[in-house]
Amino acid sequence: SKKAIIFDLDGVIVDTAKFHFLAWRDLANKLGIDFTEKENEQLKGVSRVRSLEKILAWGNKELSSEDFEQYMQEKNENYLKYVDQLTQADILPDVHKRLEELKQKQHPIALGSASKNARRILKQMQLTHYFDAIVDGNEVTKAKPDPEVFLKAAELLKASPEDAVVFEDSVAGVQAANQAQMLSVGIGEKSVLGEADYVFKDFTEISDKVFQQITN
Ligand code: B16
Numbered sequence: 001s002k003k004a005i006i007f008d009l010d011g012v013i014v015d016t017a018k019f020h021f022l023a024w025r026d027l028a029n030k031l032g033i034d035f036t037e038k039e040n041e042q043l044k045g046v047s048r049v050r051s052l053e054k055i056l057a058w059g060n061k062e063l064s065s066e067d068f069e070q071y072m073q074e075k076n077e078n079y080l081k082y083v084d085q086l087t088q089a090d091i092l093p094d095v096h097k098r099l100e101e102l103k104q105k106q107h108p109i110a111l112g113s114a115s116k117n118a119r120r121i122l123k124q125m126q127l128t129h130y131f132d133a134i135v136d137g138n139e140v141t142k143a144k145p146d147p148e149v150f151l152k153a154a155e156l157l158k159a160s161p162e163d164a165v166v167f168e169d170s171v172a173g174v175q176a177a178n179q180a181q182m183l184s185v186g187i188g189e190k191s192v193l194g195e196a197d198y199v200f201k202d203f204t205e206i207s208d209k210v211f212q213q214i215t216n
């Protein structure tokens with residue numbers, strides 16, 4: 001049977017990390033907390049709740065649960081203003097081409113993302129039809145590096161983990177894929193994603209031959 005292919009969203013299909021950065025920085029600055037690209041790096045693949053907890057810890061700040069909810073909502077509204085401007089042109093290089101190729105070859109395809117906005121983002125970029133299953137931040141109880149998100153995705157695709165391949169840009173996501181016993185393909189820096197079975201800077205670095213090897 002065909003290998004099941006699971007894609008992370010942010011950092012793999014689209015670079016929404018820059019929008020998360022802008023929205024979290026606004027919020028952190030409002031709370032008087034410094035926030036740079038370096039901090040943002042540590043929020044990749046991390047849930048919304050956990051992200052705010054981390055920011056507060058960096059700033060040695062505490063919030064009432066009411067304020068916590070309020071700030072999360074504010075961040076998300078701010079973030080969605082950027083998301084609403086996304087178009088197909090924002091799909092990362094060669095991703096569309098590979099989705100099309102996998103679809104042609106009748107591979108089962110899933111999304112495995114920590115984001116609660118995943119469906120909205122896919123729709124915005126007109127990519128929804130490529131996915132036979134979507135598992136996102138609304139469906140998982142245990143965040144990456146827990147393998148839950150990818151195991152659920154494989155289950156929905158009726159594939160066993162050994163027959164699944166995961167494309168991920170975050171350390172937590174690569175660890176989740178490894179824990180799920182799936183083939184992990186890191187998209188990013190080798191120095192960061194060294195635990196992955198393969199690492200490529202981006203999809204343009206994966207030749208046709210290698211892409212076929214990985215997905216077959
Ligand atoms: P939301 P992924 C993750 O998406 C992002 O990498 C992470 O930075 C973000 O905090 C998380 O989604 C939650 O996103 O606030 O939209 O629910 O990489 O797992 O696709």
Ligand code: MG
Nearest residue numbers: 008010011169
């Ligand atoms: Mg990601």
